[in-house]
Amino acid sequence: MALEITKDLLERVEDLIQNQKDKSLSKFFSDFHHADIAEVLDELSFDDAVYIIRLLDSETTSEVLMDVDEEVRENILEQLSAKEIAEEIDELDTDDAADVIAELPEERKQEVIQQIEDREHAKEIVELLRYDEDSAGGLMAKELVKVNENWNVLTCVKKMRLQAEEVTRVHSIYVVDDEGKLKGRLSLKDLLMASTRAKISDVYIPKVDFVHVHDKAEEVANIMSKYDLEAIPVVDELGVLVGRITIDDIVDVIKEEAEKDYQLAAGITQDVDSEDSIFALTKARLPWLFLGMVGGLSAASIMGVFQDAMEKSPILFLFTPLIAAMAGNVGVQSSAIIVQGLANDGIKGSIWNRLLKEISLAMLNGAILAVLLFSFVWITKGDFQVALAIASSLFSVIIVAGLVGTSIPLILDKYGIDPAIATGPFITTSNDIFGILIYFSIAKMIIGF
Amino acid sequence: MALEITKDLLERVEDLIQNQKDKSLSKFFSDFHHADIAEVLDELSFDDAVYIIRLLDSETTSEVLMDVDEEVRENILEQLSAKEIAEEIDELDTDDAADVIAELPEERKQEVIQQIEDREHAKEIVELLRYDEDSAGGLMAKELVKVNENWNVLTCVKKMRLQAEEVTRVHSIYVVDDEGKLKGRLSLKDLLMASTRAKISDVYIPKVDFVHVHDKAEEVANIMSKYDLEAIPVVDELGVLVGRITIDDIVDVIKEEAEKDYQLAAGITQDVDSEDSIFALTKARLPWLFLGMVGGLSAASIMGVFQDAMEKSPILFLFTPLIAAMAGNVGVQSSAIIVQGLANDGIKGSIWNRLLKEISLAMLNGAILAVLLFSFVWITKGDFQVALAIASSLFSVIIVAGLVGTSIPLILDKYGIDPAIATGPFITTSNDIFGILIYFSIAKMIIGF
Numbered sequence: 001m002a003l004e005i006t007k008d009l010l011e012r013v014e015d016l017i018q019n020q021k022d023k024s025l026s027k028f029f030s031d032f033h034h035a036d037i038a039e040v041l042d043e044l045s046f047d048d049a050v051y052i053i054r055l056l057d058s059e060t061t062s063e064v065l066m067d068v069d070e071e072v073r074e075n076i077l078e079q080l081s082a083k084e085i086a087e088e089i090d091e092l093d094t095d096d097a098a099d100v101i102a103e104l105p106e107e108r109k110q111e112v113i114q115q116i117e118d119r120e121h122a123k124e125i126v127e128l129l130r131y132d133e134d135s136a137g138g139l140m141a142k143e144l145v146k147v148n149e150n151w152n153v154l155t156c157v158k159k160m161r162l163q164a165e166e167v168t169r170v171h172s173i174y175v176v177d178d179e180g181k182l183k184g185r186l187s188l189k190d191l192l193m194a195s196t197r198a199k200i201s202d203v204y205i206p207k208v209d210f211v212h213v214h215d216k217a218e219e220v221a222n223i224m225s226k227y228d229l230e231a232i233p234v235v236d237e238l239g240v241l242v243g244r245i246t247i248d249d250i251v252d253v254i255k256e257e258a259e260k261d262y263q264l265a266a267g268i269t270q271d272v273d274s275e276d277s278i279f280a281l282t283k284a285r286l287p288w289l290f291l292g293m294v295g296g297l298s299a300a301s302i303m304g305v306f307q308d309a310m311e312k313s314p315i316l317f318l319f320t321p322l323i324a325a326m327a328g329n330v331g332v333q334s335s336a337i338i339v340q341g342l343a344n345d346g347i348k349g350s351i352w353n354r355l356l357k358e359i360s361l362a363m364l365n366g367a368i369l370a371v372l373l374f375s376f377v378w379i380t381k382g383d384f385q386v387a388l389a390i391a392s393s394l395f396s397v398i399i400v401a402g403l404v405g406t407s408i409p410l411i412l413d414k415y416g417i418d419p420a421i422a423t424g425p426f427i428t429t430s431n432d433i434f435g436i437l438i439y440f441s442i443a444k445m446i447i448g449f
Numbered sequence: 450m451a452l453e454i455t456k457d458l459l460e461r462v463e464d465l466i467q468n469q470k471d472k473s474l475s476k477f478f479s480d481f482h483h484a485d486i487a488e489v490l491d492e493l494s495f496d497d498a499v500y501i502i503r504l505l506d507s508e509t510t511s512e513v514l515m516d517v518d519e520e521v522r523e524n525i526l527e528q529l530s531a532k533e534i535a536e537e538i539d540e541l542d543t544d545d546a547a548d549v550i551a552e553l554p555e556e557r558k559q560e561v562i563q564q565i566e567d568r569e570h571a572k573e574i575v576e577l578l579r580y581d582e583d584s585a586g587g588l589m590a591k592e593l594v595k596v597n598e599n600w601n602v603l604t605c606v607k608k609m610r611l612q613a614e615e616v617t618r619v620h621s622i623y624v625v626d627d628e629g630k631l632k633g634r635l636s637l638k639d640l641l642m643a644s645t646r647a648k649i650s651d652v653y654i655p656k657v658d659f660v661h662v663h664d665k666a667e668e669v670a671n672i673m674s675k676y677d678l679e680a681i682p683v684v685d686e687l688g689v690l691v692g693r694i695t696i697d698d699i700v701d702v703i704k705e706e707a708e709k710d711y712q713l714a715a716g717i718t719q720d721v722d723s724e725d726s727i728f729a730l731t732k733a734r735l736p737w738l739f740l741g742m743v744g745g746l747s748a749a750s751i752m753g754v755f756q757d758a759m760e761k762s763p764i765l766f767l768f769t770p771l772i773a774a775m776a777g778n779v780g781v782q783s784s785a786i787i788v789q790g791l792a793n794d795g796i797k798g799s800i801w802n803r804l805l806k807e808i809s810l811a812m813l814n815g816a817i818l819a820v821l822l823f824s825f826v827w828i829t830k831g832d833f834q835v836a837l838a839i840a841s842s843l844f845s846v847i848i849v850a851g852l853v854g855t856s857i858p859l860i861l862d863k864y865g866i867d868p869a870i871a872t873g874p875f876i877t878t879s880n881d882i883f884g885i886l887i888y889f890s891i892a893k894m895i896i897g898f
Binding site for chain 2: 008033035159160188193209225226227228230244250251252254255258259261262263265266267268272273274278281282285286288289291292293295296297298300301303304310312316317318319321322323324325326328329330332333335336337338340341344345348354357361364365367369372373376394398421424425428429432436
């Protein structure tokens with residue numbers, strides 16, 4: 001069902017732009033959804049993209065601008081005048097408008113805001129710019145339908161018709177008192193079913209979920225998805241209704257959060273994708289690789305201490321990659337389960353219970369794998385002591401790695417640091433080092449070099 | 450805003466259950482959202498949970514059942530009679546009802562379906578059970594509001610009132626022809642603004658996004674989030690409107706998909722969380738650990754071939770964990786970027802271009818890290834040849850690991866296998882082996898043992 005952007009389609013558009021066939025271009029795009037136009041623009045040169053943005057009407061292009069890649073948007077906005085940007089902003093809902101303006105350089109922000117024709121709209125955008133982008137205030141839009149509890153259904157419908165013109169999708173009708181404080185809600189369905197003479201105060205539902213303007217975006221996402229809400233009103237410190245957040249913004253929050261955690265686990269700093277430049281990708285990948293290298297050098301110097309053992313039992317050194325890899329794997333597994341649990345609000349009980357569970361789990365996994373490894377090494381190499389040293393090291397390493405993987409994200413979370421940072425290279429690298437240290441210490445005890 | 454389940458609260462509930470204070474219990478829970486009751490039930494013993502389910506009215510408990518953990522639901526349903534389950538099912542929307550029934554053992558399914566009072570409802574549920582749970586048909590509900598294009602607005606509102614009673618949330622009103630084929634849509638807002646005498650065929654919007662009943666859940670999620678849709682109609686092979694999918698179901702699909710990818714990257718088979726039993730967690734973690742161990746043994750036997758070199762250049766062996774770790778890290782980074790790109794439909798251009806980009810990227814990262822490693826080893830160990838061998842191995846290993854990490858998910862995807870399986874232990878383990886092989890081969894060439 002989604003449109004496919006083919007090479008032919010792109011060539012046709014480029015051809016029309018080169019020959020300045022404005023009418024044909026407008027006609028060509030008139031059937032397109034703005035999300036599809038955005039995909040075409042992502043593939044065009046910046047000059048061509050600007051050409052299309054200037055050509056089509058701003059009702060369409062404002063939405064297109066919201067959908068193109070951030071890099072493309074930045075480049076297009078650089079080439080538009082403050083007045084042109086203000087025209088796009090005029091067509092956007094306040095939340096999207098604030099997001100676009102927030103991306104502009106400081107001095108342009110002022111210019112653009114001054115050029116916005118609808119001064120009420122401008123005032124609302126300025127209000128939204130005050131909030132942190134990861135808070136409810138940063139997500140919410142000012143567009144909503146609200147009615148006073150003292151009105152009757154008829155007045156309500158009349159006033160609503162005016163308000164509804166401004167609002168793309170009416171989810172709920174919020175009921176406020178004379179001071180603007182949130183009292184409850186009405187659904188469009190209820191209104192459709194109620195008699196026109198009824199009083200709002202008699203028909204509204206006084207129970208309404210809401211969030212505070214400074215609540216974190218992640219919390220809002222958890223609440224909306226837990227209670228299956230499609231929109232949630234936002235109130236300020238006094239309980240006054242100041243905005244609403246819709247589910248489509250929350251879908252973006254959930255996606256971004258998941259992508260960020262995934263990338264951290266894979267050792268990529270956030271906010272890159274496969275289409276980014278080689279330089280941006282290097283910048284995102286090099287730091288973790290550097291950390292890995294420093295870890296590898298530490299492992300090398302630990303092994304250096306045990307170098308004498310190499311002459312006595314060279315076979316021990318063959319198993320260092322195995323021990324290091326297992327330490328890393330177990331650490332990543334345990335930390336991932338904790339990070340995911342924390343994200344879903346699913347970690348119950350004390351840290352000690354959690355660690356106890358992880359120890360039992362690690363002992364079970366460790367015992368199974370250690371027995372297998374012991375049998376394999378004993379049978380193939382015929383050296384009981386070496387087999388015992390390697391297998392008991394594996395057992396210990398699995399337990400320690402599990403504990404490290406479990407405790408680090410819990411500790412980070414306790415101190416308000418994103419626990420997702422602890423997965424991936426961080427855990428792998430530290431567990432490599434622990435693993436090798438434990439391995440050679442145990443081997444030394446058993447074999448005694 | 451979300452309710453916190455405290456120890457006190459749980460003790461109070463358990464106390465009330467023990468003393469069979471049914472009235473107090475009903476009153477206690479009457480203010481609770483079903484998602485909160487579900488959280489309480491997740492913490493209670495199964496017997497207590499069943500007690501609550503039997504006590505509260507099925508309008509509430511049916512929703513509670515949808516929100517409890519899968520394991521809890523399974524246990525509760527085991528203890529309810531077919532008739533009791535059917536009563537819960539009667540209260541649920543068809544999509545949720547079908548999900549619950551699908552979880553039952555085969556022989557109970559029939560029993561429960563026969564006990565459903567509303568035969569129309571039962572028929573619709575049976576229809577939904579036909580579809581794969583990961584398809585549009587598996588996600589959709591039969592509840593929707595549809596009107597005939599030949600009606601006028603007044604008839605439409607009358608008929609809608611009847612239909613709307615069955616539908617929890619009215620997103621869009623779908624317009625069909627006499628054969629039930631989807632023609633377009635009307636928004637509630639449009640209807641609110643239209644005159645009562647207007648003909649539906651004159652006011653409806655003929656452009657409507659839809660999906661086919663056999664489309665994959667992931668595709669539906671991509672379309673709905675791309676086009677910012679809160680509901681999408683589903684049509685069968687003949688274009689007949691058969692159901693609709695709402696955004697809250699899609700939020701679940703997006704979350705599950707993200708969790709699955711994250712867990713695969715962390716070496717955990719899907720569908721466990723931190724609250725699962727030690728046995729379930731072991732089952733999810735052991736296979737990948739076993740794979741890691743086999744990889745470690747392969748690495749050990751490769752190193753065994755080069756064991757002679759140990760006497761000549763023992764220092765080489767100190768760096769095997771470093772080389773193996775870097776190969777793993779680079780592999781995970783490259784594969785994660787590809788997996789994420791594929792999930793977001795963001796991989797454009799040919800595989801060859803993608804590999805070329807990865808080679809350039811790996812060469813840049815590899816060159817920087819190799820120069821650093823070379824300098825460090827040369828300065829600290831004072832052996833030019835060894836430093837050269839290690840650094841040039843690192844450079845080659847980074848390039849090969851990047852290529853492996855990039856190509857495996859692309860190849861898997863081409864053959865219709867979930868590329869996410871390629872991240873994590875799979876890539877780490879295979880790259881460990883490649884890495885060590887390359888390392889010793891290059892070292893042999895340079896140092897010549």
